[in-house]
Amino acid sequence: xRFLKNIFGNNTAKVEMTKQKSTEYxxxxxxNSNSFSTAxxxxxxxxxxxxxxxxxxxxxxxFFNSMTKEEKEIAKRLIRQxxxxxxxxxxxxSGLLQDKEALPILYDQFQNNTDLSWLLTIGQAIWRLxxxxxxxxxLRQLKDHNSDTMREAxxxxxxxxKNEESIEMLFDYLTDKSGLVKSMTVSKLNYILAGQYExxxxxxxxxxxxxxxxxxxxxxxxxxxxxxxx
Numbered sequence: 001x002r003f004l005k006n007i008f009g010n011n012t013a014k015v016e017m018t019k020q021k022s023t024e025y026x027x028x029x030x031x032n033s034n035s036f037s038t039a040x041x042x043x044x045x046x047x048x049x050x051x052x053x054x055x056x057x058x059x060x061x062x063f064f065n066s067m068t069k070e071e072k073e074i075a076k077r078l079i080r081q082x083x084x085x086x087x088x089x090x091x092x093x094s095g096l097l098q099d100k101e102a103l104p105i106l107y108d109q110f111q112n113n114t115d116l117s118w119l120l121t122i123g124q125a126i127w128r129l130x131x132x133x134x135x136x137x138x139l140r141q142l143k144d145h146n147s148d149t150m151r152e153a154x155x156x157x158x159x160x161x162k163n164e165e166s167i168e169m170l171f172d173y174l175t176d177k178s179g180l181v182k183s184m185t186v187s188k189l190n191y192i193l194a195g196q197y198e199x200x201x202x203x204x205x206x207x208x209x210x211x212x213x214x215x216x217x218x219x220x221x222x223x224x225x226x227x228x229x230x
Contacts, residue, residue, distance in 0.1 A: 026081050039066035088121045095125030148178040167221045
């Protein structure tokens with residue numbers, strides 16, 4: 001790793017350029033400092049050293065809640081100053097960290113992309129920060145997208161809204177042309193009802209299809225979804 005000088009006003013700060021494959025990140029701290037907690041170091045490792053675990057959803061993201069207030073501000077800055085690299089994991093982090101200062105960059109990135117997959121990723125971050133209605137509109141586009149792979153890849157985002165529309169979308173996905181999407185939908189609905197994923201699911205697709213017009217049942221699902229920590 002190499003260190004550069006970076007001048008902020010009259011203050012001189014140590015800047016570290018880290019590398020993951022061919023990507024150089026702008027890092028203005030020493031991530032190995034003993035002043036940082038294990039939570040912050042885990043955050044740093046998974047976002048700037050090795051993102052594979054996060055990409056595969058194999059990482060416990062406890063660090064978002066466990067970092068100190070000061071560390072969270074540093075984490076926000078690190079993510080913000082690297083957002084222009086256009087990496088999905090960094091976009092998600094800005095939303096999870098509730099970094100409202102990142103909104104101008106996120107909107108700029110959103111406006112300069114046309115691919116639905118990128119728009120869904122950036123739009124999710126924006127929505128987590130200010131509830132912009134552009135995100136629900138994107139989820140509606142996803143439902144009608146002709147690519148099975150697209151619907152499969154972004155399926156988990158459907159329940160982000162945690163409202164009646166999320167439940168209606170799930171019921172629509174019960175008849176999706178992708179077998180994987182239908183399977184994930186049944187699993188998600190069982191998860192909402194049970195509050196956890198279970199090896200032996202209690203209800204099958206036919207059961208949920210039989211409840212398609214049951215308003216009381218759907219209201220129960222909405223309330224359970226609102227109280228679910230995903």
